[in-house]
Amino acid sequence: MALRFASFCSKNCVLLCLVIFTYGASSDVDTVKEKTLAMIKPDGVDGKYVDAIKKIILDSGFSITQEIEHQLDEDTVKRFYVEHASKSFFSNLVQYMTSGPVRIMILEKENAIADWRALIGPTDAKKAKMTHPESVRALCGLSSERNCVHGSDSPQSAAREISLFFEKSSPGEVSAVS
Ligand code: CDP
Ligand code: MG
Secondary structure (H helix, E strand, O other): OHHHHHHHHHHHHHHHHHHHHHHHHHHHHHOOOEEEEEEEOHHHHHOOOHHHHHHHHHHOOOEEEEEEEEOOOHHHHHHHOHHHOOOOOHHHHHHHHOOOOEEEEEEEEOOHHHHHHHHHOOOOHHHHHHHOOOOHHHHHOOOOOOOOEEEOOOHHHHHHHHHHHEEEEEOOEEEEOO
16 A cells, blocks of 8 residues: 555656646746847937936846946947948948947847847937837937947847957856956
8 A cells, every 4th residue: 555655656746747847848948038239329328318228128128137338449340330341331330439438238038139129210210200209219319320229130140249248257147348
């Protein structure tokens, strides 16, 4: 009798563990978090929009896992915007991005890259004011250049941009590049 009871317990315990493990594993998959790079550009910092933008970020369900304020130099901006090096607006862009400090943040949540891009709105802030009046660029941007915020456009861009400003200190952890 005692032996039967022990065998019943051990079988059911294995079953219970299996259920807990399977449930735990699937809920992990459901909540995979993604990181993206957000930047408040010189016009946003100078215009005192940092607190308002951070409130929008947090109210939209993102965590800000890393944050630095930094004066970018020309070389860093050229590396950051390397895909635009041949564009006619590039030299003005470099001038604009080095005109004052920027606030750089790593945002984290499910679908962070696409959700942050959706929240900031179109590149041209004038267009954003008409078509996406609730967007961040509609709130604080002025033009197709002075659009006050940046967001990574793909997982590859996010990884590259994060590594430009933050370094891994231990697996999964990042800290500011000095
Ligand atoms: O920032 P986003 O990814 O929306 O736009 P982009 O096409 O990757 O351009 C990068 C940045 O270049 C923009 O955010 C603007 O500051 C600037 N730009 C500009 O000065 N003139 C344009 N016609 C387009 C972009
Ligand atoms: Mg872009």
